[in-house]
Amino acid sequence: MSLSARLQLRQSQSLVMTPQLMQSIRLLQFSQAELDRFIEEEVERNPLIEKEEAGADISASAEDLSDSGYRFDGASAEGTDSGSIAEVMDTSLHNVFPDDPGRQATLSPDLTGQWKSAAGGVGAISGSDALDLDSFAAAPVTLEAHIAEQIAFSFRTGEDRLIAATLADELDECGYLRADLAETANRLGVEIEDVDAVLAVCQRFEPVGIFARSLAECLSAQLRVKDRLDPAMAALIANLDRLARRDFVALRSICGVGEDDLIEMLAEIRRLDPRPGLQYGRAYPDEIVPDVVITPAADGSWQVELNSEALPRVLIDQSYVARVSNSPASKEDKTFVSECLANAQWLTRSLDQRAKTILKVASEIVRRQDAFLVHGVTELRPLNLKTVADAIGMHESTVSRVTSNKYLLTPRGTFEMRYFFTAALAAVEGGDSHSAEAVRHRIRQMVEAETAKSILSDDQIVRHLQGEGIDIARRTVAKYREAMNIPSSVRRRREKKARAQAEAS
Template identity: 50%
Template sequence: MALGARLELRQGQGLVITPQLQQAIKLLQLSNLELEAFVEGELERNPLLQRDERESEPDRDEAPRESDDGVSEHLADHAAAADMDAAHDQASPGEHATGDAQEAQHAGGAVDWSKAGKGGSFEDTEDFEGRLTREKTLAEHLHDQLAVARLSPTQNAIAAILIDGVDDGGYLRIDLLETAERLGCELAPVEDVLTTLQGFEPTGVFARDVRECLMLQLKERDRCDPAMVALLDNLELLARRDMNALRRVCGVDDEDLRDMVAELRGLTPRPGAAFGGEPSQPVAPDVFVREGLGGLWHVELNTDTLPRLLIDQRYHARVAGGARTDQEKVFVSDCMASANWLVKSLDQRAKTILKVASEIVRQQDGFLAFGVEHLRPLNLKTVADAIGMHESTVSRVTSNKYIATPRGLFELKFFFTSSIASTSGGEAHSAESVRHKIKQLIDTERGERDVHSDDRIVEILKETGVDIARRTVAKYREAMRIPSSVERRRMLKEAV
């Protein structure tokens, strides 16, 4: 059989991810701080883009950008600095745009965010751009542990607020009762979540004072005996070096006291100090929710976090007319295409965030009105189907986006909770509401005969319309750090 070279033509279809489409997807999932940094870079790179500051500088349009004589020199400098290969890859803004987004602009190309009430979605593709690594902050370290802690949606919400209340030293600086009132729940679940968080690394984090911080570290070392507890209860005597008084209150001799003090000095009074990195920045909400008349909720974008850009059409006309070489002409054309696409992408991003947030608020109005125990079962598909978007789009929108509500500031992902089926075939029950019912049943136990086994709890819940398995009850009970029925009976017997 003879071997030879030949040329064949084949026709096929495939999805091409253009640079513009990649940019649109990237913008959709950026936080408002990351978006600001991205826009700053585009303003430096693209001479046709300007920040819209006309409210503070009303006469700005009257000032010339530069003399006509300098246009060619200006173009030559920018064209030489630009990466022309990357510029050639930029397609015209209309070729690959998807959805029914319309331009909502001022004169000159500035986006009017007040009109960003309706719009389509981005076509979804995987984002191939990685993120730069850097040293984690204490808050990021705690959130990473929270992500694998397998807490309930309600517990996650409480935990997120408690993490926000931790200072650089690792101490909790917010009041638990105020947090419970803000979330519309009892104090007990907040205290339960705090107990879980105090098991996070670094040991001692989430303590409310130095004594509790040292206590947590000693408990981990299994060194929290009565003498050591007495020493922690009298740290003011240690500060005054009153060793005689310390010996009396601790009930130890000189040698034991020296060992105890040495062990205490080996602990870390500021466990969070080991984490450096960037200074913490307050989270700015992307969306506001306010209660209106008749129990309606008003959802609006936080315009302070949205970049206001305009395309300088007059400057474009001047530099386009002054372009002399082919390189300069291509550079101007690419800058205009890139500027147009960025304006459209920012507009679409705002519309999509508002559309997703509005549907989430509609689904979770019970939480806003009555508190954390009224979270409804919700997943990405439910929201995506309701607003005509893809699940991956909703997922990107809800990442790193925050909503300010009368009950506090929450990440949009917080509102997605799992569900438990109904025995009657009706509306499903939120997993958190089922956990709350289990805890209520156990809290009513007053004697050995009142203790409910997991099987009995399953029966009681099924009588109320909750279809749940015994292993699920056990899992929820263990997550709430509630002992088994055998252990609870023993505890009640010992209490009597």
């Protein structure tokens, strides 16, 4: 066998993803906040891209969106005459439900509120209407400011105030002290006894329980103020781990009390605040801006539209392009402008395609979950990504990206797109299958309707569900119950009994 070098031509096919194609795929799964940050970065990087402010004319921001609006009669979908993306933007969201005040209340303040110009701003109104004081709210008092005020009035010397301020800097958002006192004393160059003395004063600050170093210390401080820290209660506080395990038999023995006294003690602990710091400067969650708005039409169908507040407004500065193109420039400058123009055109096309894809997926979800929009979660139907992907002619991975971190504003509230995709549970006699989310909702309803004398076991819940035509196993009920943080029937009986005792007292 001889070895020799030969030159051969071979033809093959391979999938090559360009950086722009990969970025287009990433755009699909971006949340609204991530998309805004990405566009801001592109605006800083590319001088040809402009970002329009909300409410501006954006008719030139993208190509026409031929299927920008859909209406459903429960069986089929057809495009409306909305034509271009600009017409979708012009929809007035605060008039979505003009004839139904109850439904109007379901819209978030971000969508229903009306902006008012402040004095001196663009479009400001002169005279007595220039400033609407009702539109302003006082800034919330932060925990830091509340503690700083008490420090100023509680300590005379600058050294003590410095120690107190240093300890205050070590508080977490719940008001617990996470500092090592010896390390703090060493860093400030003071004695550990001085730090202990300052801490003792700080632990008397409002709200009661602040500067505690553990949950037990926090609860003890609140009980001490109420003059309820007797030996039995102190023993209970010292055994919070047993309380977390609901080991009531051992707690009765440790505290030396009967069952009724223990229930009363538990009710008193439940009325305490384990996170006193959260009374000030609570961290408010980011406001959710829905990507799609679903509204009922006059003929009983559903109108599915892109939310003008969520659609990015990106323009290409054509005047700048013309000015640079007509001016004498080096080859490198022209190459740079050409690349910027190509990237800007790619961005507008990608955003346009992203909007179309989101709307197409949302429209199919609405078509298949029409019963949910009419009757509520009990009528939520089983649905998976493949079903939607096959219906709209897209790949399942594309639908998965589109439904990630996207929200629908419906007459029944704002829901993540993923909420509408649930597993199916078979019917008892071979009828229509049931959504797992609807079954979980039914289990939650049954548990909430319990009383201290009528607690349902998992087996009893199974029999109730089977009586309603749902074929479900006991282990599935237990799994759903644990996923919803619903304790076992034994723990629920103890807790409801303790709650009833607390309400009676």
